[in-house]
Amino acid sequence: MVPDLHTLTVPTDELFWSTWISYGRSGSLMPAFAKTENGPLTDIQIASLAAYLNAVIPSHITNSIL
Numbered sequence: 213m214v215p216d217l218h219t220l221t222v223p224t225d226e227l228f229w230s231t232w233i234s235y236g237r238s239g240s241l242m243p244a245f246a247k248t249e250n251g252p253l254t255d256i257q258i259a260s261l262a263a264y265l266n267a268v269i270p271s272h273i274t275n276s277i278l
């Protein structure tokens with residue numbers, strides 16, 4: 213099942229978004245979008261998307277250790 217990105221139960225930040233977008237999860241439907249992973253997006257496009265997602269989907273969870 214494809215997760216609802218607005219209701220994730222893990223803390224999110226730009227690195228979280230760019231890592232998932234870049235590498236996806238092999239063996240699942242979640243694709244790797246980075247050109248280095250044979251995906252369609254450049255690093256700049258991934259950074260732009262990660263910044264956008266970080267701005268429009270605030271992290272719901274705060275890490276109590278920090």
Ligand code: HEM
Binds near residue numbers: 220222232240
């Ligand atoms: C730029 C577009 C996308 C973004 C930003 C994105 C983001 C994410 C993120 C952050 C997760 C991890 C969720 C978690 O921590 O629980 C995830 C997982 C997943 N995504 Fe995507 N996704 C994108 C496109 C897609 C597409 C096109 C598909 C399906 C064709 C897809 C299918 C999945 C699936 C099935 C998982 C669960 C993987 C697993 O843990 O087994 N995603 N995605």
